[in-house]
Amino acid sequence: MNITVVRPGDLGETERSRWRELQKADPSLDNPFLSVEFALAMDRLRGYVRTAVVEDAGEIVGFFPYERHHFGIGKPLGGFLTTCHGLIGVREVKVEAKALLRACGLNVFAFDHMVAGQPTFAPYESDVRPAAVMDFTAGYEAWLAQVKENSAKNLKTWRYKERKLAREHGELRLSWASTDHGELRQLLAWKSDQYRRTGRVDRFAQPWIVELTEQMHAERSPGFAGVLTMLYAGDVPVAGHFGLRTATTLVGWFPAYDSEFGKYSPGIVHHLRMAEAAAGAGLHTVDMGKGGKDYKHWLKSGTLHVSEGRVSRPSAAAAAHWIGRVPFNKARTIVTDSPSLYRAADRVLKGFGRMRSTRGQESDVKEPSGAL
Template sequence: MSVEIIGTEALTPAERALWLGWTRGSRAFESPFFHPDFTAVAGRSAPEARLAVLHRSGTVVGFLPHQRRGGAAQPLGAPLNDYHAVITGPDLDFSIEEAAELVGARSYTATGWTGSATEGEGRTRARTLLADVSQGWDAYYAGRRTDFGKFFKDKERARRSFERDLGPIRVETSTTDLSHFDRLIELKQAQYQRTRRHDIFACGWTIDMLRGLLTHRGEDFGARLAVLYAGDRPMAYELGLKGGDHYHFWLPAYEADAARYSPGMLLSMETMKAEAARLYDFGFEGESYKKYFCDLTREVWEGVGQAAGPTALSAISGLAPGGLAQSVRRRWAIIDACETTTLGRVRALSAAASAMAGRGRSQPAASLLLAASALCL
């Protein structure tokens, strides 16, 4: 096996065709995040973006898009990349533990690895939730309403109240007005400030990446921005990513005075009606509403594949037990992906430690500070 590191837009036509053949023929790669256009477009904005091309006996056998942060590697576009793996043929499978070695890094941090992994040492299983609409919206909705009648009757009542109080609802499922994108980012940043989470857009490059995806015009790939209006006023926004017949709900936000009408759910339902995709991916489980929409699950891995030597993430695992370690690792991974300077990381880690300590979680706060020291010394 040999590995060639190239730019994210340096694929030959033959390599691109090979990549598309693998992703179209495998459920393991059934996501827009595995489309070569995601790698090309995201790589224009993501700092230290790279593409590993794997060769065996002179033949290309895999691709691994990634970004470097010092000696560590991450999925390209992290923390906004929800699915990742080595893109390869049906007879090969590379584990998360192998990823770091393949790209010559100390470690590789994954949040949604679809390949193989070994449980333990900071690697855990997670699930994402999807809706199968292959039989059409009407059949899908009839089935969900039969199974969860009270929930969907409540949404229908919310819609009627919304229109009564604020005006007729209409939806644009693929707007090109970037002022709506700017408003979505404003709302997300206000949410991060309110919940004392790291602002993933403060670094700037993440906004540039999303804007690049939104303005990309590919045949079967691109971001979509949906907007729900009540009367003439936009009230909810959702940025999604579409590849082929798979639609990934990605970044939702809504105006505060519309909250009681469930505008985000109404917008998702209208998007599902209009986009005519086969699968709608609602991302990671956790929010209770997703179970009413989704009838499929997908298992992924999160955690760290480590090539050699101690890392900040492995130090966290030793300092905080169980769920606390997982919470701290997730915060650290987001900060490490967004911030590309030591000063930026230290400031962000200090703010995160303060936020966690303010909730009475002193051990995770201490772990974050120690992780910062491990990285910066």
């Protein structure tokens, strides 16, 4: 095999078309974070983005997008922002992982949302975790029946709050795939407020993340697009979500709501309406990602699997990386995998958020990856 490393923006149209062809051919790669469009957007904003092009007998058999940081530390494309990464290639292609790292100039590559079972990285998986999905392949009504089976009590409560919200604030409507930039700004403002209230780092305090979100919102191709949804009560927006989709899969990214309407559970009401709209738009799946949030367990009707692991070559940088990251990552996984532990940790972070708001100070506290 021959491996060439380039910036995604340097790929020609032939290579980009091959990327899309490989992704479409394998259902396990049906995730917008694995799309060439996402790699191109990241490359426009961050100078450390690279793609390894893998060829066998003169034919491209795979693309490996990644970030190369100082000391040869490799990270998945998009890092903590994304919930899926991997090698986009022929289904059974296997690249010798350490040879891949050497060609990429990496000493270590750690992953926590890898497509599970990829031949190149499977030997280095330390854990495989389920990611909750809403599956509409049997239709919206079949999905809703599964939600009722998961928790009829919760569904009844949500429907009651949905009716109460409409009765007290006006008829509910969902804006699907909105192109309104003002709605996007509103959603990001809610999300920033949520990060601060719950003790997380405000991701949108980083201008490049705001710019990435805006660029993704502008994407409008059949195989890749940003999808903004907004739930209104009367003329007032109360909850929304921005995510990315392929032709058939929408991935959850930034859900948020107006905290003034918190007693109505507007986030859940929005998700119920969004699910109906997604199914009506022909999407097969909404990927909610792994993690311990209760609503994912209530709304799911299927699972995908992602893996955690680490590949390294002998070096001082790899050893330092292990000492600094691996124990923390293991502890984080234990917490985010357990709804009860996640709730306990969430309470602590919310308490910290209240303290921080009172003092008017920002913090460097790190949050669990995928806690969007």
